[in-house]
Amino acid sequence: MNHEPEKPTPASIVSEALSRGQNALSEFEAKRLLATYGVPVTREQLAHDAGQAVAIARQMGGPVALKACGAGVLHKTEAGLVRLNLATDAQVAKAHEELVAATGSRLDGILVQEMVAGFREVVAGMVRDAQFGPCVMLGYGGVFTEALDDAVMRMAPVNETDVAQMIEELRCKAIFGPWRGQAPAEITALTAVLTGLSRIGLEEGHVAEIDVNPLIITASGSIVAVDALVVLQKGN
C-alpha cells in the first residue's frame, strides 16, 4: 500500500511541475492543486504496479476507474486511456496492464479513482484574458460541452451572488435543481468550485488555464471534480 504523500502546497505542485519542464499538470497533480483551493475532487491514488492498483481499489471499495496519468497524457478518453466500472481484482489488474502497455514511459503511474455516479455533468474552468485578467466559466459539461456550447463567464473574483446568477443564465439551468428524481445541486459546493478556480487565477500566476470537466452533480446533489486539466505558463 502506498502512503499518502505529504500535504502539498499549491505553489510546490506548480513549481515542481515547471521545474520538470511540464506545460500541464497531470490529472493527479491537478486534482491536488484544486483540492487545496477547496474544490471537491474524486478520491484517488497513483498506482505503480498492478498489485498496488488492486490494493487501492480494495481500500476504496466499490467499482473504480483506472486512468493513465502523466503530464503528457491529454485527451485520455479519445486515446482509450480510461477504464471505467472495474469491480473485481482481476478487472483492475487487467486494466492496469493494458493502460501501461498502451502508454509506456509517458506515465507517472496509473490513477485509481472512485467511480462517481451521476448523469448531470457540468464544466467549470478558468482562463486569463489580457484585459480582464483571470476569468471563470461554468457550463454544460461532459462529452457534449462544445456541441451544446452552453456556458457563462465572469471575471475573477466571483462570489456567491455571481455563481447564482451564472446558473440562472445557463440554458441548462434546470439540471441544477431537482432533476429526474435526483437532489438539487449543492450550491455551496458549486460556489466553492468557482471561487476556488477564481482564487487560483488570482494567486497562481503560473497557471494559465483550467478545465474541470466533467464536474459531476451526483444523485444526492454533491459536486465532484472527476477530471481536471491545469495548463501552466512560465512567465508571471
Next chain:
Amino acid sequence: MPWWCCRKEINVTGIQTHPLYRLANPGSIVFFGGSNNIGAMGTNILMSLLAMGFEGQVFPVHPKEKIVQGLTAYTSVLDLPITPDLAVMVLPTVLVNPTLEHCGQKGIRNAVVVSGGFKEVGGQGPVLEKQMVEICRRHGITLIGPNCLGVANPHHKLNTTFLPFEGKPGFIGMASQSGSFLTQMFNTMARHHIGFSTAFSVGNSACIDIVDCLDYLGSCPHTKVITLYIEGLVRGRAFVETARAIARQKPIVAIYVGGSATGRKAGSSHTGAMAGPDRLYDGIFRQAGIIRVQSITELLDFAWVLGSLPAPRGRGVVIQTHSGGPGAVAADAVGRAGLELPDLSAKTLEALKPFVPHTGSVANPVDLTFSKNPLDFFDPIPKVLLEDENTAMLMVYFLTPLPVIRRALAMMGVAADRIESEADQMVTQQAQAFGRVFEQAGKPVVGYNWRSTEERFSQVLMESGVPLFGDPQRAARALGALVRYHQWRG
C-alpha cells in the same frame, strides 16, 4: 414651502471638479482646421459648433485666412488674447503635435483631437501618438482622441461633431468607440424627442478612454441613463469597477460588437476554446450591472425607457388596444420579454363597463374594438387600467389614422380648407390628453404602432414624454430591461 424648492433645477456643483468637466463644458474654444472651404472636415465641424449657438468665444486659428466663418482668425494660438478652455483640432496629422505643444505653452488644458493618422494606422502613427501623450503629460492636458469626434453637450450648446445638432438637450449620456453613434443619432433622437445629456467619442483613447467618460457621465446630473458603444476595452478591470459603482444609481446600457480585441492566447482547454470575447463580455457586463443590447435601435429604446420611466412594481403588463392582431402580437412579445399579462381586478372590470362596447374584450389585452366614444381611449380608459393594482406597466396601441379623421370631417361638412387644421387639432388634443394621463401615471407607460413618427399625433405624444415604438416587441423588450434593472438594483 419656498418657491425655489419645487424648481426642477439641477445642481451641477458636484461635477465641476471632475477632470472632464471643463472639456465638456468649456467657456471658450480655440479651433484648428476650420476655414472658409466647405470641403474641409474642420470647416464642417466648426459650422456644427457655431450652428449650435455655443455661447463662449471661439477663436479660429488659420495660417492665411483673416476671417473664418465670420470670426476673426489668428495665425497662431500664441497670439490669442486669452487662454481658451478647450482646443479642437482637425488638422493634418503632422501638424497635430506641434500645435498641441503650442497649446500647452499657451496654458490650454483641454483638447479634442479629431485628426487621424495615429495608432490606428501603421508606420509612424503609434510613435506620433506616444509623443502626443508625452506632450499632454508635460502640460497637464486632458485630451480626447485622436481619431474621434469629441463631445456633444447640448446642455452647454457644445458640439464638436460633424453633423449639426438636432432636437433638444436630453437625459441620455453616451461614451462611444465610434464617433458616428454620436453625430449620426442626432436626427433619430430628435424625431423621438429624446436627446443626449453629454456624449463622448473616444477615438484612439490616447489619454482619456471610455472608462473616464463613463465615470464623468456617472456623476453628470443631466444624465439619467448611460449608453456605451464598445468594440474592445483596454482597462478591463477598471471598467468593471467603475460601471459597477455607477449602475446602482444610474442604468448603463451597452452594445458590444465582437472583435477579438481581448488578445487571449488560444489554449488547449475546453474553457479556452469556449471563452470567446462575446461570451466574456456578456458575463462581465452582467457582473458590472450593465444591460447588454443587440442593436443600436435597442440601445436607444432601452435608454429611453430606463432613463425616463419610473421603477415598475412587478412584472405585469396590461395591453390596451382596439385591434385584435396588434394586441395579440404585443401579448406574445410581453411573454417573450419575461413579463406577465395579469388579469384585471373586478373593480377595474366594473369601472371599464361604461366605455366598452359589447364587441370589446376586457381580458388582457384589453381590446376595445370601437370605443363608444373614441376619445375615451386616450382618457379615461388608460387611467382606469393604471389604477388596477395588478397593472405594473401599461402598453398602448395607438392607431390614429389622419386620412380617416379627414374623411370623417369632410362627411361632417367641414370646409375643405379647414379639414387639415381641424384634423391636426383633433389628434393634438388626443395626444395631449394621453400625455396628461402619462404624466400622472406613476407607473411605466409605453406606446407602439406602425405609423410614421413624423405624424402629428406621434410627435405630440413623444413630446409629452411617452416612449413610442415602431413594434410591440421593442416596447416589451425595453420594459423587460426596466424590470430586470430595478430587480437587480433592488
